[in-house]
Amino acid sequence: MHRFLLMMLALLGLIGTAQAHFVLIAGAGSNIPDLEKQQAANLYLGKPLMLASGVFVQPVDVVDTELRRDFYLHLTSQNLAMIDAYWAQLQFAGRSKPLLKLESEQEVIDFVRRRNNAIGFISRAALPKDKSVRVLLVLE
Amino acid sequence: MNRSVQLTLALVVAAGTLLLSGLVSWISYVQRYDEEIRSGERIVQELVQAVRKSAEIAAFTGNNQIANDVVSSLTASELVSGAQLQGDHGLMVAQGKLDGSPVALPLFAPFNREQQVGELRAAPNYPALQASARRGAGIAALWLFALSIMTGIVVYTAVFMVFSRPLTRLSRQLHEILPGSPERLPVANEAPRNELYRLTRDINGLLNTVELVVNGERALREHITELEHRLRGMFERASVGIFLINKDGRIKTHNPAFGELSFHLHVQDNWMDILFAQPERLHGMLQRAVMQGQPQMQDLQLAEPNEGQWRHVVLSYSGEEQGEALFQGLIYDITDRKQGELVMQRQADYDHLTGIYNRRAAEMLLPQRLQQQVMRKGSLAVLMMDLDRFKHINDNWGHEAGDQVLVEIARRLGLFRAPGDMLARLGGDEFLLVVELGDRGQLAELASRIIREVGQWISIGPGKQDYVGCSIGIALFPPHGRRADELRNAADRAMYEVKRHGRNGYCFYEADETLYRVVSVEVLRAPRED
Numbered sequence: 001m002h003r004f005l006l007m008m009l010a011l012l013g014l015i016g017t018a019q020a021h022f023v024l025i026a027g028a029g030s031n032i033p034d035l036e037k038q039q040a041a042n043l044y045l046g047k048p049l050m051l052a053s054g055v056f057v058q059p060v061d062v063v064d065t066e067l068r069r070d071f072y073l074h075l076t077s078q079n080l081a082m083i084d085a086y087w088a089q090l091q092f093a094g095r096s097k098p099l100l101k102l103e104s105e106q107e108v109i110d111f112v113r114r115r116n117n118a119i120g121f122i123s124r125a126a127l128p129k130d131k132s133v134r135v136l137l138v139l140e
Numbered sequence: 141m142n143r144s145v146q147l148t149l150a151l152v153v154a155a156g157t158l159l160l161s162g163l164v165s166w167i168s169y170v171q172r173y174d175e176e177i178r179s180g181e182r183i184v185q186e187l188v189q190a191v192r193k194s195a196e197i198a199a200f201t202g203n204n205q206i207a208n209d210v211v212s213s214l215t216a217s218e219l220v221s222g223a224q225l226q227g228d229h230g231l232m233v234a235q236g237k238l239d240g241s242p243v244a245l246p247l248f249a250p251f252n253r254e255q256q257v258g259e260l261r262a263a264p265n266y267p268a269l270q271a272s273a274r275r276g277a278g279i280a281a282l283w284l285f286a287l288s289i290m291t292g293i294v295v296y297t298a299v300f301m302v303f304s305r306p307l308t309r310l311s312r313q314l315h316e317i318l319p320g321s322p323e324r325l326p327v328a329n330e331a332p333r334n335e336l337y338r339l340t341r342d343i344n345g346l347l348n349t350v351e352l353v354v355n356g357e358r359a360l361r362e363h364i365t366e367l368e369h370r371l372r373g374m375f376e377r378a379s380v381g382i383f384l385i386n387k388d389g390r391i392k393t394h395n396p397a398f399g400e401l402s403f404h405l406h407v408q409d410n411w412m413d414i415l416f417a418q419p420e421r422l423h424g425m426l427q428r429a430v431m432q433g434q435p436q437m438q439d440l441q442l443a444e445p446n447e448g449q450w451r452h453v454v455l456s457y458s459g460e461e462q463g464e465a466l467f468q469g470l471i472y473d474i475t476d477r478k479q480g481e482l483v484m485q486r487q488a489d490y491d492h493l494t495g496i497y498n499r500r501a502a503e504m505l506l507p508q509r510l511q512q513q514v515m516r517k518g519s520l521a522v523l524m525m526d527l528d529r530f531k532h533i534n535d536n537w538g539h540e541a542g543d544q545v546l547v548e549i550a551r552r553l554g555l556f557r558a559p560g561d562m563l564a565r566l567g568g569d570e571f572l573l574v575v576e577l578g579d580r581g582q583l584a585e586l587a588s589r590i591i592r593e594v595g596q597w598i599s600i601g602p603g604k605q606d607y608v609g610c611s612i613g614i615a616l617f618p619p620h621g622r623r624a625d626e627l628r629n630a631a632d633r634a635m636y637e638v639k640r641h642g643r644n645g646y647c648f649y650e651a652d653e654t655l656y657r658v659v660s661v662e663v664l665r666a667p668r669e670d
Contacts, residue, residue, distance in 0.1 A: 045250055047200055047201055089197060090201060094206045
């Protein structure tokens with residue numbers, strides 16, 4: 001009985017994780033258009049995107065491993081090890097800077113509020129109720 | 141075409157090896173060259189694959205740095221002549237030349253195989269590739285060529301050692317051996333028992349046989365030569381003439397003695413007709429020799445100027461040679477013997493005192509004369525004569541005187557002898573005259589004249605003279621007898637009748653004794669000169 005319950009719980013947990021919703025956000029005043037999932041993936045794999053104003057979009061990452069893992073899994077279908085190895089290669093050979101890593105979802109929200117060219121990702125649940133950030137893409 | 145096996149073998153092996161080596165090396169070179177080129181192209185593709193990930197990152201992010209690294213690492217290889225990386229954000233990095241047919245690799249976004257972000261191109265360095273291929277294929281071909289040549293040398297050496305050199309040596313040794321000599325091919329005991337060994341043994345066997353045959357033939361030839369020498373010596377030195385002629389008498393061969401005995405007339409084809417007095421006898425001998433199949437021999441007198449010489453000739457038919465009948469001939473000089481025979485015959489037939497026929501000759505010749513007359517149907521008369529007073533001469537004057545008288549009487553009787561007549565002294569004072577007369581009158585006349593002539597004076601020494609008388613009995617052929625003894629007996633009987641009647645008379649034989657009529661002849665003698 002207990003076993004059954006545990007399995008059910010694990011299953012529910014998995015569903016919950018898989019169904020964890022992420023949103024890609026930018027500052028409310030940002031002129032960054034809504035993004036396709038592919039565009040988002042390109043941005044988070046280091047592909048530069050220049051806005052009409054001649055400014056490059058700056059994607060920001062998070063430290064929280066669990067959050068990152070789920071996000072990248074959703075976005076690129078790759079696990080973190082692959083993503084990190086990719087970035088290491090890009091960093092080493094391409095002398096590129098790695099993405100800025102922020103401590104929390106709140107810091108992400110704050111960062112995009114301040115920088116018009118920045119984008120970030122947070123869980124849907126962490127999305128503020130006010131109109132200070134704009135959702136560019138919803139990952140389900 | 142006087143080329144040794146060794147040389148031929150060497151040339152064939154050399155030519156074959158060179159040809160095959162060249163062919164194999166060429167094929168190998170062509171294949172190897174293609175392989176090397178393809179291998180180079182594959183390596184370039186692999187190189188491109190190896191840098192694909194970096195190239196994709198560079199193309200995806202438009203990262204010039206990575207793109208440079210990628211292109212540099214490709215062109216660092218000798219096999220790549222040029223490379224180009226083209227990506228998003230106007231990324232375009234190129235190095236070297238990109239002509240020819242470069243390898244093109246499409247680049248995709250990392251983790252997304254559907255989003256093409258650029259292309260990587262790399263051109264193989266064909267000149268270098270070709271040089272490398274030439275080098276590699278050349279070395280391989282060279283090794284193969286060398287290997288083939290070595291194989292050829294090894295094969296040739298093996299064949300040379302095992303086969304051609306022993307064969308050449310065998311040939312040379314055999315060439316130096318004189319057939320029939322006791323020399324043999326050397327047979328090494330340690331030699332392998334192969335075909336060459338058997339060949340050598342067999343050749344020696346043949347040489348043995350040849351020597352036996354040759355020695356046998358040589359001995360036979362020596363024997364024949366010696367025999368021929370002896371026979372030739374006999375032929376050359378013989379005193380008898382030996383010759384071979386055809387049926388026309390033409391000389392085929394002859395020995396020196398024949399030349400001398402024929403006075404070298406044989407150089408002319410008609411030598412027989414010139415040499416012999418009666419050549420027809422010789423031609424007859426030739427015919428008889430063929431018909432009778434037996435040797436023919438005759439004593440033949442030579443013709444002038446050698447008429448005093450005689451030859452004994454033996455001819456025998458010796459068969460045909462090339463369609464021509466041939467005769468063997470022997471010729472001896474029998475002149476001495478023949479002359480001796482003539483003397484002896486003379487002594488036998490003639491009375492040595494008076495030189496007229498003796499009794500023996502008379503007895504032999506009379507039947508012949510009768511035979512001739514039988515054939516001629518002629519007639520003969522036999523006159524038997526006996527001297528009177530001969531005993532008186534012998535007694536008074538001695539035997540020498542008697543002999544003188546007999547010689548003189550024989551001379552006087554010879555005066556009445558016509559050709560064809562025969563006069564003989566039968567012994568003592570008895571004479572026989574055979575004349576070819578049949579007429580009694582003529583015979584009577586002859587007898588009378590004989591009596592008168594015989595009765596004349598006979599000189600029996602200086603100043604010594606005497607005379608004899610003569611009685612004649614006559615028998616006629618054929619009336620008085622047909623055989624010689626009958627006629628002589630008849631003449632004897634008639635003469636006896638004369639003696640009984642008186643002296644100096646003659647009488648014809650009469651079968652009836654009562655009919656005898658003796659005719660006396662008166663002899664008129666000149667007066668004595670003393």
